[in-house]
């Protein structure tokens with residue numbers, strides 16, 4: 023057991039999870055931590071700012087940094103996300119580059135490998151989604167990437183089924199430096215509960231609205247009230263850019279927002295392990311994507 027580890031034998035380190043959007047970074051993080059700390063969706067770019075996921079394995083406390091996907095930035099928000107991703111990587115002790123084995127080496131992955139080579143940083147290669155890839159394809163991909171000369175190790179995993187994850191975690195546990203743990207052993211993330219609660223609602227928003235809503239829609243937790251009976255009242259606002267989008271989020275007779283709120287509330291109750299009263303309002307704010315305040319709230323730099 024972790025808590026029986028002699029303090030002097032302990033290890034601790036930061037591991038940055040890098041990779042193109044949608045390769046499965048958040049899914050892997052949640053699998054490693056054993057709880058949902060980073061939101062997952064089939065739509066790209068759902069991880070906006072850095073999320074730490076903390077797990078204890080053997081004598082090591084491994085602190086994972088889930089980053090927004092690294093991709094070619096166009097808009098201001100995109101640039102801020104890419105910068106946050108690279109910052110996460112430069113602060114870390116180890117870098118794990120995730121690649122979608124089904125998709126292979128796309129432009130984003132090629133770009134990341136190139137940057138790693140340029141900065142002379144070594145990384146662990148993690149080929150993900152092996153549950154949907156043929157063995158021969160997998161080996162070819164491993165060989166091609168191994169030839170880049172930036173990888174110290176290669177792991178083949180499925181973040182979805184859990185295949186290979188244990189080996190990967192074991193390797194990290196043995197590789198991070200000796201040193202004291204930086205977080206209490208029951209802590210699994212560093213993001214404040216308010217933010218996590220907003221992320222959960224944002225995930226429901228994406229899952230239920232699919233292509234109908236641009237990813238610039240945002241959720242904020244504006245109030246959080248703990249009651250003596252153990253329950254909590256959480257107030258949130260969903261910001262959209264146009265009134266037409268507001269109508270979509272609300273749905274006919276408020277059906278959409280009701281379903282969305284119910285799903286978010288259910289997940290919050292499990293996460294917080296208590297009764298949750300969730301109140302969600304939808305507001306229109308045109309200039310969201312250009313508002314410096316929002317960037318600070320998300321832990322991103324505005325001026326990039």
Ligand code: GDP
Nearest residue numbers: 044045046047048049062063064151180181182
């Ligand atoms: P991120 O953008 O890199 O954080 O990717 P996500 O974790 O949000 O995952 C993107 C999509 O890939 C989601 O639909 C996941 O369910 C899916 N996914 C992640 N890992 C696996 C895997 O090992 N196998 C399969 N088949 N799908 C996966």
Ligand code: MG
Nearest residue numbers: 047048068069
């Ligand atoms: Mg993600």
